[in-house]
Amino acid sequence: MLLSxxxxxxxxxxxxxxxxxxxxxxxxxxxxxxxxxxxxxxxSPPADIEWSQDVFGNLIATAVFSEASDQLTVSGDMAVDQGxxxxxxxxxxxxxxxxxxxxxxxxxxxxxELLVPEYEDLAGQIEGWARSIVASAQTDTLSLLQxxxxxxxxxxxxxxxxxEGTQAPLETLNTASGSCRDLATLFIEAARHxxxxxxxxxxxxxxxxxxxxxxxxxxxxxxxxxxxxxxxAGWIAFDPTNGRMGEAHLVPVATARSIVQIKPVExxxxxxxxxxxxxxxxxxxSQGAVSDDGLSDKLKV
Numbered sequence: 001m002l003l004s005x006x007x008x009x010x011x012x013x014x015x016x017x018x019x020x021x022x023x024x025x026x027x028x029x030x031x032x033x034x035x036x037x038x039x040x041x042x043x044s045p046p047a048d049i050e051w052s053q054d055v056f057g058n059l060i061a062t063a064v065f066s067e068a069s070d071q072l073t074v075s076g077d078m079a080v081d082q083g084x085x086x087x088x089x090x091x092x093x094x095x096x097x098x099x100x101x102x103x104x105x106x107x108x109x110x111x112x113e114l115l116v117p118e119y120e121d122l123a124g125q126i127e128g129w130a131r132s133i134v135a136s137a138q139t140d141t142l143s144l145l146q147x148x149x150x151x152x153x154x155x156x157x158x159x160x161x162x163x164e165g166t167q168a169p170l171e172t173l174n175t176a177s178g179s180c181r182d183l184a185t186l187f188i189e190a191a192r193h194x195x196x197x198x199x200x201x202x203x204x205x206x207x208x209x210x211x212x213x214x215x216x217x218x219x220x221x222x223x224x225x226x227x228x229x230x231x232x233a234g235w236i237a238f239d240p241t242n243g244r245m246g247e248a249h250l251v252p253v254a255t256a257r258s259i260v261q262i263k264p265v266e267x268x269x270x271x272x273x274x275x276x277x278x279x280x281x282x283x284x285x286s287q288g289a290v291s292d293d294g295l296s297d298k299l300k301v
Contacts, residue, residue, distance in 0.1 A: 001083070002037070005204050005251065006284045007076035007222070009265045012277040016068035022047075022267030024061040025254045026076035028203065033247050035081040044073040058254040058262065074265050082206070084247035092141060093231035099134070099141045100195060103231065111197035111229060113257055117189050119168050126169050130190035145191070145228055145238060145245070152187045152240035160221075166259045180241040181224040181259045187240045188226045197229040201237065202262040203253040206285045221281050222264050225250065251285075 007026055022043075030036045041049060047063035054060055063074070095101055103111065121127055133151050134144060159177045169186040172178040178186070184200060191198040205223035225239040235255075237247045254262040269275070 001081070001206075002288055003080050003082055003206055003251065004284075004286050004288060005076070005078040005080070006282075007078075007204075007264070008280075008282045009074045010280045011072040012279070013070045013269070013271070013275050014277055015271075015275060016070045017275055018068050018270040019045075019065040019072055020268045020270065021065075022063045022072075022074070022265060023263075024049075024063060024074060024076075025058055025202070025262055025264050026061070026074075026078070027059045027253065028078055028080050029058070029252050029254070031252075033082065033084040034251065035083070037079040037081060038077070039079075040075075040077040042075045042077075044071075044075075045069045054256075056254070056256050056261075058256070063267075080251055082247075082249070082251060084250070086246070086248045088246040088248070090142065090230065090233040090236060092233045096141055096231045098138050099144050101141065103197065107197075107229070107231060114197045114199050114229070115192060115195070117192045118185075118258055119170075119189055121170075121189075121193070125173070126186075126189055127193040129173065130193045133190075134194070141230065142245075144194075145196075145236070148187060148190055148194075149238045149240050149245060150243055152183050152190070153243045156183055156186065158183065158241050179224075183240040184224045184226045185259055187238060191226070191228055199227050199229075199235070199255050199257060200259045200262060201225050201227055201250075201252050201255050202259065202264065204251040204283060204285055205239075205242075206249050206251070206287075221283050222253075223250070224259055227255065 024041060026041055027039045028034060028036055041061050043063050045065060045067050047065045050062045052060050133147050155176060156172050157177045160179060166185050167178050167182040169189045172182045172186045188198040188200060202222055202224050225237055227235040227237050229235050237250055238245055239250065256262045
């Protein structure tokens with residue numbers, strides 16, 4: 001499936017301000033299921049863009065500005081081939097078929113902090129909630145993770161939240177609501193309490209738009225989900241917002257221990273807090289793409 005992604009973030013100020021360097025994470029990560037066909041990152045006002053990788057291997061564009069402005073627009077224009085199957089079959093190592101299991105020492109060492117919960121759980125509430133999902137003393141590993149994925153989805157209603165930051169997992173459980181990043185964080189923390197190596201993922205989501213819809217493009221924002229490492233199978237995507245397992249319809253951009261480490265756009269300006277008026281984010285995901293010569297690429301399904 002060939003997908004076109006247009007990501008626009010607009011910051012507005014009540015007067016021209018000096019823009020400090022901004023860190024942009026917009027470029028999808030290629031894999032055996034995802035082929036990056038095109039990527040363009042641009043800004044207005046224009047910036048010098050330097051490319052690098054962070055400690056997790058994510059591609060970072062650092063935008064350095066030379067002029068003040070009362071508006072900053074960051075644009076990403078990407079095209080990818082997404083070939084992940086809708087019903088994946090994961091070949092998990094025999095010793096990890098049943099839970100609980102132990103990672104081999106080499107994997108445990110490499111996973112490091114991805115095995116360690118990020119948030120305090122002094123009363124053991126998150127761990128207790130996670131362990132209540134384990135069906136029996138010996139249970140199928142993938143079934144347990146799917147049960148956990150569904151438990152997050154049914155315990156907290158998805159609610160778009162424009163505030164910056166991520167809710168603590170206990171807050172998500174107690175309020176029974178959260179954004180996609182909040183639900184992903186709850187899943188990750190619960191998985192770590194159960195002994196799994198888990199990490200956060202940010203990127204884009206494509207859902208088929210009904211054929212009779214006037215605008216066939218999907219408008220929205222960036223998406224967040226989780227991945228769990230299982231021996232031999234590797235990193236497996238779990239999207240608690242939609243109750244899905246596997247990478248179908250997902251376009252990963254960045255992975256990290258925590259959602260807060262993989263913000264799509266991050267930066268600051270020189271000025272008073274009241275100079276900042278607000279921001280808008282729009283992500284358009286559609287099937288098909290436009291090539292450099294302006295002709296439509298053929299859909300690949």
